[in-house]
Amino acid sequence: MENKTGRIARINLTTGKVENENSTDYYKWLGGRGYGVKVIFNEVKKETDPLSEDSKIVIAAGCFTGTSIPGSSRINIISKNVLNNGISYSSGGGDFAPALKKAGFDALIIEGKAEKPVYLYVSDGRILIKDAAGVWGKTTWDTEDEIRTELKNDKLKIAAIGPAGENLSKVACVIIDKAHAAAWGGCGAVMGSKNLKAVVANDANDYEISMFDSNKFDKECKRYKWILSASVPASNLKRVGTHGTAGAGGLTGKAPTSVRNSLDEYWDPEKNEKVVEKSYKQYEKKRVTCFNCPIACLHSYEMEYNGEIVEGVGMHANSVRGFSSNWDVDDPAAVFKAHTLCNKYGLDVDGTSSTIAWAIECFESGIIDTNDTFGAQLKWGNADEFLKLIEDMAYRRGFGEILSEGVFKASQIIGRNSIENTMQVKGVGINEQSLRTHKAWSLGIAISTRGSGHVSAAPQTEKRGIPSEIGEWLFDCPEAGIPTSYKGKGKLVAWYEIYKAIVDSIGICYFNAGWYEFTLADISYYAEFYNALTGMNMSNEEMWDIGERIVNLEKAINTVYAGFTREDDYLPKRIMEIPVSDGPYKGELMEREKYDEMLEEYYDAHGWDTATGLQKPETLKRLELEEVISFLSN
Incomplete structure (x- = not known):
């Protein structure tokens, strides 16, 4: 055919x-x-x-x-x-x-x-x-x-x-x-x-997705839906959304979060309580879903901020964390207002949060003052000023002209060693939780080919606390569910990086795939769907190879176009130098030597050079990427 x-x-x-x-x-x-x-x-x-x-x-x-x-x-x-x-x-x-x-x-x-x-x-x-x-x-x-x-x-x-x-x-x-x-x-x-x-x-057209074997596809889909319907993580998402499962403090309210530009990961419980999902329940109008999704993880809220009615949809975990604990703001309406402003103006939540958090820390430490900020008093918790900065970033007005460049470039413009206050990897701002405490999660953020972000390679195994037997069976990593363990986490991250490349390519939401519900991480589901759709006879191994090829193409582009090396796969120094101040993970940080071991295990799992992190010709040949060998050599 x-x-x-x-x-x-x-x-x-x-x-x-x-x-x-x-x-x-x-x-x-x-x-x-x-x-x-x-x-x-x-x-x-x-x-x-x-x-x-x-x-x-x-x-x-x-x-x-x-x-x-x-x-x-x-x-x-x-x-x-x-x-x-x-x-x-x-x-x-x-x-x-x-x-x-x-x-x-x-x-x-x-x-x-x-x-x-x-x-x-x-x-x-x-x-x-x-x-x-x-x-x-x-x-x-x-x-x-x-x-x-x-x-x-x-x-x-x-x-x-x-x-x-x-x-x-x-x-x-x-x-x-x-x-x-x-x-x-x-x-x-x-x-x-x-x-x-x-x-x-315009979806009011007759173009349908041609299916080679619709009966087989429907049969596989029925099996897939059954497992998703029986999933506890999926039911948690349906109940409280990512606002509840992964917002500041997570489901328990005690999970490590980014506090004041990641100077800490423990936030005052009284402040945290004000922005958890249950505190927003009184403002919820309905739940909203995407195409063909049974989970409906999005909240539609309506609240009042400074006499203004604020309504909108969204409030995923990153908005909650980025505009509350990362800025030390405990006003739920101010947090939601920041979220809606980003949606209206078209600003990335993580980039906005990390850049403004950097500016606040620089102001608090005396690196910048009102002469730099056009009069803005950037003190932790001063939500009114931060909301003004969001608008200024969108329109490149005043101090927003510098902030609109993103945290890394902004620090270069300001100078004065302000780069030490940046939370960034590969020039991309970080608005994340658990960087000191959850080792695989943290590594997955650091090595992301697009720079930062937990939905490139960071696994959920630690946050789920999976039993050692399951970790060993699924990932050959008995300690996959232990947050503070470094053992086997490099190869675990490499596995999830390839898996996520496949998920992003086939077009399924990660929440409906095997990120939360590990039973659905079996690649055979996708191979069967693909074969029913196309009439091909793709094996699990062949599909996995495609995921590997995608990651390797991205890696090669970064090496040649951005000049990235092993040093660009590291977290900011504060994650390895400033421990968590309190709570269940008090004293925890990322140990540089053990991080190096994790990173080298990650490189090895990909078949890359463990010392430099660069791709090996034999790996690229195995993946039939001879064009990448020429690309790298030229």
Whole structure:
């Protein structure tokens, strides 16, 4: 049989030309992240500025996106990373990705730069480049409303940038359906640099996902749904969302969290109690879900802040942690206000939180003063000032002009050794919990190819406290569930890194996959789905090899384009020097020598050089990546 091909549109905004392509690479790389990374590897040069006309951005649904698999909602946005010139990929939920498929396309490759602001309208197998002058300068929320009004269709699915993306803030993101962020690598600024305000998908079309064996696919899907329905972690997410399971303090309220720019991981329990999920219950209007997801992890809240009614959807764990404990703010309404501002302006929560936290610490320690901050009094807990800074970052006003560059570049602009106060890896800001205490989790954040972030390779095994027998059976790591143990954690992180590359590519939400519910981490589910979909006969091992290839492509791009070495896989020094002050993990920190051992085990598990972290030719040959060998040598 012929290989199944993906439906790709290549849009050149400079010329206004749209070309449709059928790509075997789409299914070869599983779609989504894998396909996008391959396009960037093939088509974007080292010297290309991520914000230049020559740069490209790929918006790709996964090969399973829009099917009956629970959580098959994900879109990936892939480009060069604005913060470090390496690779960037970002997964977003909502209903946009399935709508893109129903509108006739699996992926979009966007290149060039429009002469004036535009948006793309995708419908019935065609793409129109439409004038966006009326929505340029508007928030993501207003943009969605006005485009739906203009096109007389209130069911359109929209991925848009806000003022932050238009003003090329390097922590600008793309917001989908007002609540779902594709947040990493400054992808919102990449769209802004192309004068691209939004991509609009009309799902009222007849384009269906062709299925080679629908009976087999449905049978596998029924089995998958059964396990998800019986999952305790999934039921916890359904009950309290990530706000409850992983917000400041976690389910118990005692989990380590980022406190005052990660100077500590123990927050005053009285403050913590004010921002846990149960404290927000009185403000909850409903729960919100993404396409075909039974979990509905998103909260819709309505509250009052300084006499203003604030409402919106979202409040995942990173927003709660980033705008509460990381800034020492215990006002639940202020935390929610910060979250909604980021969604409206199109700012990445982690980049915003880490950059402002750095500025607060610099102010508190006397490195900067009101002459630098344009009069702002940046004291821990001073929520009103922080909310103003969010707006200033979006519009590049006052001190926000510097902060909009992201924490690493901002520290370089300020100087005065302020880089010592940055929480960043590979130039990307960190807003994370448990960095000192949960060793595999921490390593997974440090080695992420896109820079920071726990949804690249950080496992949930430690937070779940899995029994040693399960750790040994599944991961050959009996101590996988012991947070403070370093043993076997390097190979555990390498396993999850490959697994997540596959999950991002096929287009399933991590919460519906094997991150929380380890029973679903069996790769055979995905191989069976893939074969039923395509008519291929892919083995588990062959699918795993694709995940490895994706990680290795990203690693190679970072080595050549960003110049990253082993030193770029380390956490900030404070994580290894300042212990947790109190609580169940009092005195815990990351020990440098043991971290080195973990890191070398991680490299070895990938088949990379344990001393340098660089890729070995024999590993690349095994993965049939001879082109990467040439890429690295040239």
